[in-house]
Amino acid sequence: MTVQSPRHDVLRIPRWVTALDxxxxxxxxxxxxxxxxxxxxxSIGAAIVISLRSWERIAVLVVVLLAxxxxxxxxxxxxxxxxxxxxxxxxxxxxxxxxxPFALSRLLVLAAGYVAVTSIGFAEPRSRAAPNDFxxxxxxxxxxxxxxIAAAGYEDAGSFDPGVQNTIAFFPGLPLLMRAASAxxxxxxxxxxxxxxxxxxxxxxxxxxxxxxxxxxxxEARAALMLLALxxxxxxxxxxxxxxxxLLAATATFYHLRRNEYWSAAPFALLLGLLRPNGxxxxxxxxxxxxxxxARRRGWFVGAGKEWxxxxxxxxxxxxxxxxxxxxxxxAYVQSLTGDPFAFVKAQQAWGRGKAELFNVLxxxxxxxxNQGWASYMRSFPIELLESTAALFALAxxxxxxxxxxxxxxxxxxxxxxxxxxxxxxISLGRYTAPLFPLFLWLAAAVPAHHRLYxxxxxxxxxxxxxxxxxxxxxxx
Numbered sequence: 001m002t003v004q005s006p007r008h009d010v011l012r013i014p015r016w017v018t019a020l021d022x023x024x025x026x027x028x029x030x031x032x033x034x035x036x037x038x039x040x041x042x043s044i045g046a047a048i049v050i051s052l053r054s055w056e057r058i059a060v061l062v063v064v065l066l067a068x069x070x071x072x073x074x075x076x077x078x079x080x081x082x083x084x085x086x087x088x089x090x091x092x093x094x095x096x097x098x099x100x101p102f103a104l105s106r107l108l109v110l111a112a113g114y115v116a117v118t119s120i121g122f123a124e125p126r127s128r129a130a131p132n133d134f135x136x137x138x139x140x141x142x143x144x145x146x147x148x149i150a151a152a153g154y155e156d157a158g159s160f161d162p163g164v165q166n167t168i169a170f171f172p173g174l175p176l177l178m179r180a181a182s183a184x185x186x187x188x189x190x191x192x193x194x195x196x197x198x199x200x201x202x203x204x205x206x207x208x209x210x211x212x213x214x215x216x217x218x219x220e221a222r223a224a225l226m227l228l229a230l231x232x233x234x235x236x237x238x239x240x241x242x243x244x245x246x247l248l249a250a251t252a253t254f255y256h257l258r259r260n261e262y263w264s265a266a267p268f269a270l271l272l273g274l275l276r277p278n279g280x281x282x283x284x285x286x287x288x289x290x291x292x293x294x295a296r297r298r299g300w301f302v303g304a305g306k307e308w309x310x311x312x313x314x315x316x317x318x319x320x321x322x323x324x325x326x327x328x329x330x331x332a333y334v335q336s337l338t339g340d341p342f343a344f345v346k347a348q349q350a351w352g353r354g355k356a357e358l359f360n361v362l363x364x365x366x367x368x369x370x371n372q373g374w375a376s377y378m379r380s381f382p383i384e385l386l387e388s389t390a391a392l393f394a395l396a397x398x399x400x401x402x403x404x405x406x407x408x409x410x411x412x413x414x415x416x417x418x419x420x421x422x423x424x425x426x427i428s429l430g431r432y433t434a435p436l437f438p439l440f441l442w443l444a445a446a447v448p449a450h451h452r453l454y455x456x457x458x459x460x461x462x463x464x465x466x467x468x469x470x471x472x473x474x475x476x477x
Contacts, residue, residue, distance in 0.1 A: 113471030173274035232462030273326020
């Protein structure tokens with residue numbers, strides 16, 4: 001009788017072996033970094049310094065660990081285990097769906113931005129943020145503020161003046177991630193910021209695919225990813241801004257809440273409240289996703305089944321409140337700086353944003369159109385027209401989204417657009433609509449398959465045009 005050796009793909013690998021394999025893989029990457037550059041030097045307090053600058057020493061450490069691993073557990077060799085990870089990652093459906101829209105849209109945007117900068121130039125002279133041309137493309141508009149906060153923290157605002165631009169207008173989520181990535185990867189803050197927004201965009205697309213597959217067939221889910229990536233105002237995903245991270249946090253929170261995976265949803269929900277001033281409003285749609293199923297189980301709706309589970313209900317409520325907790329944490333910090341916990345709201349005035357900005361703009365534009373006609377308005381305010389069109393498109397889609405995907409998805413779009421629309425007028429509204437994933441789920445479901453290509457081409461052309469303006473430091477923003 002022939003005794004067959006156990007197959008590698010059916011063996012259960014101990015956790016300590018997996019941890020050791022991961023450590024060896026990380027050290028191998030550090031060895032390559034040390035070979036090509038300066039390696040790593042990490043300080044832990046004032047007394048402990050870990051230096052990994054010599055690739056030879058790292059190589060010796062890897063060899064020793066691999067020898068210990070080989071003699072301790074030989075069933076599945078290290079290289080077989082690593083190749084299995086790579087094969088699984090390359091075959092993972094969400095990642096396979098995310099790569100094409102990511103690569104196509106980001107190459108398109110960066111090519112347009114590079115050509116625009118080198119051939120058209122900037123509206124006003126500016127200093128470079130990074131020596132590399134493509135890294136410098138990511139340093140546009142508010143990216144400088146996030147870099148400033150990540151590098152030096154928030155400025156002393158003891159004599160806070162809402163009429164003077166101040167760092168407290170920007171929430172700390174992105175700067176904190178930039179500092180963490182800079183320390184972890186041992187790179188400067190600009191490179192760390194680029195890594196954060198690029199990684200968040202890819203990760204967000206994988207979550208969007210998984211979320212879409214809960215309601216849509218395969219072809220429509222893939223179409224939703226492509227429509228979002230090519231959306232005209234999607235050029236903001238190629239700058240160190242919050243849109244990529246917001247897309248990731250929102251899609252991940254929705255996905256995990258719909259699957260009752262509360263621990264997985266928690267960090268993303270907290271991040272929503274730390275990213276932007278209106279992030280805490282997402283608690284509303286999250287409540288609809290998390291609590292309606294429990295209300296059904298308790299019998300509050302016709303046709304309810306199982307009883308509401310108290311422990312699960314408390315967990316759901318806790319997750320729903322995390323965006324508010326994130327905002328309140330920042331408000332407490334602002335209180336310590338200025339004496340006013342909501343000074344970050346007043347700080348928006350320095351950018352010309354008021355409580356009734358929309359109504360002021362409507363009055364002025366109505367008078368202009370009445371006296372000079374629509375053609376004069378479009379010639380005078382083309383960017384405002386584009387931004388307003390994006391906001392109105394999002395608001396007009398709320399009801400179809402509610403009918404197709406439920407109340408939570410529609411409320412998410414409404415609370416993300418209405419407050420800035422009322423207070424900011426048309427300023428920045430285009431990029432505010434970019435990460436509103438229900439728009440693109442609805443478009444993918446509503447547009448016939450034979451018409452989707454036309455939408456994608458039109459979106460891509462619009463994004464190329466807006467990228468040309470954006471990267472040369474011109475509106476829209």
